[in-house]
Amino acid sequence: MIKSTIGLALMLIVMPLGSGQAREAPLQESATPLYGDTSRTASGTQPVEVRQRQYVLRVWHSLTGHLHNKLIHVPIGFGLSAFLLSLFALRWKEYAPAIRWLVLVAALGSIAAFLTGTQQAAALEGSSKDWVVSLHRTLGISTMISLCVWAVFQWVTPLRRWSIFLGVLASLLIFVTGFFGGILAHG
Numbered sequence: 001m002i003k004s005t006i007g008l009a010l011m012l013i014v015m016p017l018g019s020g021q022a023r024e025a026p027l028q029e030s031a032t033p034l035y036g037d038t039s040r041t042a043s044g045t046q047p048v049e050v051r052q053r054q055y056v057l058r059v060w061h062s063l064t065g066h067l068h069n070k071l072i073h074v075p076i077g078f079g080l081s082a083f084l085l086s087l088f089a090l091r092w093k094e095y096a097p098a099i100r101w102l103v104l105v106a107a108l109g110s111i112a113a114f115l116t117g118t119q120q121a122a123a124l125e126g127s128s129k130d131w132v133v134s135l136h137r138t139l140g141i142s143t144m145i146s147l148c149v150w151a152v153f154q155w156v157t158p159l160r161r162w163s164i165f166l167g168v169l170a171s172l173l174i175f176v177t178g179f180f181g182g183i184l185a186h187g
Contacts, residue, residue, distance in 0.1 A: 066120065067116045067119075067120075068113060068116035068117040068119070068120040069120075069185060071109065071112050071113045071116055072113045072117075072178075072181065074105065074106065074108075074109030074110075074112070074113065075106045075107070075109040075110040075113055075143070075144075075147060075174065076174055076178060077106075078102045078103070078105045078106035078109060079102075079103070079106035079110075079147055079170055079171065079174050080171060080174060081102050082099050082102035082103045082106060082150075082167065083167040083168070083170070083171040085098055085099045085102065086099055086163070086164055086167045090164070096160075099154060100151075100154040100155060103147065103150050103151045103154045103163075103167075104151045104154070104155070106147050106151075106170075107144075107147040107148045107150070107151040110140075110143060110144040110147045110148070111144060111148075113140070113144075114140055114141065114144050117136075117137070117140055118137070121133050121137060124184065129183070129184060132180055132183055132184055133184065135180055136177065136180040136181055136183075136184060139173060139176055139177040139180060140177050140181075142173055142177075143170065143173040143174055143177045146166060146169050146170040146173055147170050149166055150163055150166035150167060150169075150170050153166055
């Protein structure tokens, strides 16, 4: 029983990976008709059964589609973690090397997020959210610049003591930029 359950679970996980090509799933009849859909006949309107296609997971498309929405978590996570550790580092200096690396990864991630965001913004141009796209782009550029400057301040020893101020600025920009990005992604 357990072996067959595990085998079935593995089959359900591995089968959709396939060759990465989209496949047509067989049509499945709906068990009950949906009464919102009607068909006109000589005797009036009759309920029509709706045929639904089974969802086919295309892993490569899922990984690469809307790449900005996936990459944006790198500067958010690493940047805010670096700021949190910066606050701890005011008391415990041994966190300084970790902070430098976190800020560097956040800065590099922000560049990747900006580049993928400009691609994704094209889909929203001319929509009612066009002004939000413009504001989010401006805030995103500001966030990217602040993270990059913060990284420089972290790696240049004489500037390091001022980097906490850039951390505050970058963290605030991350929150505000993320807020407007959330409006674009989730309405």
